[in-house]
Amino acid sequence: MNFLVIGGDAAGMSAASKLKRMNKNATVTVLEMTEDVSYSACGMPYNIADPDRDMDVLVVRTAEVFRQKNQINLLTGHRAEKISPEEKKVFGTTISGHAFEFAYDKLLIATGAQPVMPEIAGIDLDCVLPLKNLAHGRRIKSIISERKVKKAVIIGMGYIALEMCEAFEKRGVSVSMVKPGRIFLPWMQADLSRMVQDEIEQKKVALYAGKSVERIEPVETGAKVVLNDLTLDADMVIVAAGVVPCSELAKDAGLELGVGGAIAVDRRLKTSDPDIYAAGDCADAYHVVTGEKCWIPLALRANRAGWAVADNICGVDTELKGVAGTSVFKVFDLQVARTGLTAREANAAGFYPVENMIKARSRAHGHPGSTPILVNMVGDKTSSRLLGVQMTGTEGVAHRINAAAVALQTSMTVAEFFQTDLAYAPPFGPVWDPLLTAAGQLLKKM
Amino acid sequence: MNFLVIGGDAAGMSAASKLKRMNKNATVTVLEMTEDVSYSACGMPYNIADPDRDMDVLVVRTAEVFRQKNQINLLTGHRAEKISPEEKKVFGTTISGHAFEFAYDKLLIATGAQPVMPEIAGIDLDCVLPLKNLAHGRRIKSIISERKVKKAVIIGMGYIALEMCEAFEKRGVSVSMVKPGRIFLPWMQADLSRMVQDEIEQKKVALYAGKSVERIEPVETGAKVVLNDLTLDADMVIVAAGVVPCSELAKDAGLELGVGGAIAVDRRLKTSDPDIYAAGDCADAYHVVTGEKCWIPLALRANRAGWAVADNICGVDTELKGVAGTSVFKVFDLQVARTGLTAREANAAGFYPVENMIKARSRAHGHPGSTPILVNMVGDKTSSRLLGVQMTGTEGVAHRINAAAVALQTSMTVAEFFQTDLAYAPPFGPVWDPLLTAAGQLLKKM
Numbered sequence A, B: 001m002n003f004l005v006i007g008g009d010a011a012g013m014s015a016a017s018k019l020k021r022m023n024k025n026a027t028v029t030v031l032e033m034t035e036d037v038s039y040s041a042c043g044m045p046y047n048i049a050d051p052d053r054d055m056d057v058l059v060v061r062t063a064e065v066f067r068q069k070n071q072i073n074l075l076t077g078h079r080a081e082k083i084s085p086e087e088k089k090v091f092g093t094t095i096s097g098h099a100f101e102f103a104y105d106k107l108l109i110a111t112g113a114q115p116v117m118p119e120i121a122g123i124d125l126d127c128v129l130p131l132k133n134l135a136h137g138r139r140i141k142s143i144i145s146e147r148k149v150k151k152a153v154i155i156g157m158g159y160i161a162l163e164m165c166e167a168f169e170k171r172g173v174s175v176s177m178v179k180p181g182r183i184f185l186p187w188m189q190a191d192l193s194r195m196v197q198d199e200i201e202q203k204k205v206a207l208y209a210g211k212s213v214e215r216i217e218p219v220e221t222g223a224k225v226v227l228n229d230l231t232l233d234a235d236m237v238i239v240a241a242g243v244v245p246c247s248e249l250a251k252d253a254g255l256e257l258g259v260g261g262a263i264a265v266d267r268r269l270k271t272s273d274p275d276i277y278a279a280g281d282c283a284d285a286y287h288v289v290t291g292e293k294c295w296i297p298l299a300l301r302a303n304r305a306g307w308a309v310a311d312n313i314c315g316v317d318t319e320l321k322g323v324a325g326t327s328v329f330k331v332f333d334l335q336v337a338r339t340g341l342t343a344r345e346a347n348a349a350g351f352y353p354v355e356n357m358i359k360a361r362s363r364a365h366g367h368p369g370s371t372p373i374l375v376n377m378v379g380d381k382t383s384s385r386l387l388g389v390q391m392t393g394t395e396g397v398a399h400r401i402n403a404a405a406v407a408l409q410t411s412m413t414v415a416e417f418f419q420t421d422l423a424y425a426p427p428f429g430p431v432w433d434p435l436l437t438a439a440g441q442l443l444k445k446m
Helices: A009-022 A042-050 A064-068 A133-146 A159-170 A190-202 A248-252 A300-313 A343-348 A401-411 A413-420 A435-443 B009-023 B041-048 B065-068 B133-145 B159-170 B190-202 B247-250 B299-313 B343-348 B401-409 B413-416 B433-446
Strands: A003-008 A028-033 A073-077 A078-082 A087-095 A099-101 A105-109 A113-115 A129-132 A151-155 A174-179 A208-209 A213-220 A223-225 A231-234 A236-239 A243-245 A276-278 A327-331 A332-342 A351-359 A371-381 A388-395 B002-006 B026-033 B072-077 B078-084 B089-096 B099-103 B106-109 B113-115 B128-130 B150-154 B174-179 B206-209 B213-219 B222-227 B231-234 B238-240 B244-246 B276-278 B327-331 B336-341 B351-363 B374-381 B386-393
Touching: A003 A009, A003 A099, A003 A435, A009 A028, A009 A064, A009 A105, A009 A300, A028 A078, A042 A133, A042 A159, A064 A073, A064 A174, A105 A300, A113 B386, A129 A133, A133 A236, A151 A223, A151 A231, A159 A174, A159 A190, A159 A327, A159 B002, A174 A223, A174 A231, A190 A208, A190 A351, A190 A371, A190 A388, A223 A236, A243 B128, A276 A300, A276 B089, A332 A435, A343 A351, A343 A371, A343 A388, A351 A435, A371 A435, A388 A401, A388 A435, A401 A413, A401 B401, A413 A435, B002 B009, B002 B099, B002 B113, B009 B026, B009 B065, B009 B106, B009 B299, B026 B078, B026 B336, B041 B159, B065 B072, B078 B247, B106 B299, B128 B133, B133 B238, B150 B159, B150 B222, B150 B231, B159 B174, B159 B190, B159 B327, B174 B222, B174 B231, B190 B206, B190 B336, B190 B351, B190 B374, B222 B238, B276 B299, B336 B401, B343 B374, B343 B386, B351 B433, B374 B433, B386 B401, B386 B433, B401 B413, B413 B433
Parallel strands: A003 A028, A003 A105, A028 A073, A105 A276, A129 A236, A151 A174, A151 A236, A174 A208, B002 B026, B002 B106, B026 B072, B106 B276, B128 B238, B150 B174, B150 B238, B174 B206
Antiparallel strands: A078 A087, A087 A099, A113 A243, A213 A223, A223 A231, A327 A332, A332 A388, A351 A371, A371 A388, B078 B089, B089 B099, B113 B244, B213 B222, B222 B231, B327 B336, B336 B386, B351 B374, B374 B386
């Protein structure tokens, strides 16, 4: 069996390693266009924050280990450029300019996502960078040190942008964030979004929501970021304005695309070609709340999809139930988490959403050190189902969201969720967990 | 409507307050034998740890507020001594020696639990105390300060005993713990129990498992605790050897008792008498995993049961699905949590348990400050269901357990749980949450 993988990150390497474990006789080849495989991409902002910490600590397994210990034919510097489903071959060019071709019995496309780079003058300046792969991370880190960066502009206000605020602050760099939309975190209930904004502004980050970048002009020490009505000086610029799935190869090969231009796959990760799978950020997925297709690029589902591809190719039938869009990030001292649908998303998906925001505490009554936790919960008036939860707070948010994520997985009603037996001890929360209080209050509105 | 409640703690006051909110015309009377109502009993060890923090901060709502704001006829210092279901009356004596009687239309017994006091000489010495109510807490705290306690013996090694170790350590008191059983935490998988024991022993707590206390002898400065083969000096002794339900009143009134001598109630909290309810630590409950009755005295289920009693009396049909026995406690820097059944309990309940222990990390690969998290997971080979989880670690345990608790509530299989979409960010855990890794490994054994 000849298993070929395009892309050596989370989904690709998970599939390659698991398939080789399951079938020692298989030939497993991975084509990776960069020089890095299997690293914790999400760890880069935290690593950039610490000048004394080598970025290579983020590498989970090196290419050498994959080659020698896992017996995977891992080819870095190999850019796939064309898939021919008829010939069952992949064609491409190495970093040194040599053409290559590989035949496959089963192919996995795990090409990931790529940062959206606004089409403006100056986007190609050498002090303007996205943060997608380890090469970007290394480059950003070396620029901060070597050019003694003092001022940075971040284009975008998503997870990576917010995490980079903290990294820059730790490096003594002042930050301005810019995006065209007027609302800071549009997917978040207003009080919760305000809590995040307060945290950012307390750390002296300047927010420019509702401003579009017209161009970036080079100056001797870095750049001038020109907005419609204002110019910001920057020693460096981070572009974190979202990502799009890398699905060009699949599209050109005639494979069906799905939500957001991602490669359409079924619950077994199969594309419209029976011998081609797709997994990770380049592919779509089912949403456990709506039952519909969605495109939510996150690390866990990429790893899980990689494993499922290996299972299915090796004859272990594995269907993925889907994603809930559960995510968490840290913004300075604040934890911000969500799972499922916002009220707006629920409305768009045809539900009859009712939402409620509560303010709870992170520790029991009378216990020292308690801080506020905000919970916004969304339910469906028609079916009584729990549809989604968002939370913010300085402690007890990151893992607490998982209780709601499990509830979404089994289509629990808000009333059923309100009956769950959650843990209580004074240092960790009130007797009625904030999630239960939120459910109880939401029930009254439903 | 004349609603009478015996016991003014979690279940009793929850029921009284909610019923009065739902039915303004009802006469609500609560008979409480102590002087304190509605306080965070679980907060006492943490309060004792801090000499400068008044114990009254643990009071959530005072008797005066209940009387004036909530319009509840709250009678402290009133000990109920007899229930007559035929006359629908309760008889008793006040703390000042006056007999009283109250008629009811509906009665709630919420008498709680009481500490087990070993029948040994010296158990009634004034330096020997359990920690059950606020009076105990105040007394322990004043003894520590006034007698300048330096050495304490704790009889028992349950949650309260472990929490008191930390309180004593913070007060500069050295602690010895004693219990007859040889195994430190018999309900916990051996590696996890070892992790807790290491934490305790690092803090210089001396453990004497497998030793029974024969008597306590008074000496000028406190007591000598005489074990079968050893004598321990103590300025004070805490008795934390478990609790039993206060069900004598119910038993004498001819009500049916259930598991562990607790008052038997149905899912609507009704006893064998149609006009008498029972809720909180004095009553039994259904277990969501076994579907059978159990007696697990914990704060959340007491509050919830109180609410459900008010609902049912007021005509809002509320059935409680049951408890999972989810709990968490803090032992110095360690968080210890569990939900559902241990392998031994599962075996006794007629399941075919398979268990597996994994060692995970609290943060992502390459993220600084990561510490070990141990997860023991139990599944049923016959039905493939998830049966229980235990966890220990210095961070990310207390709230993480709730994801498993929700899974138990809906009888998820281990394979279904393995598919849940849990949150990931490097400061909060690995891409594969420790619970997912545990589920994946357990699946291989099942």
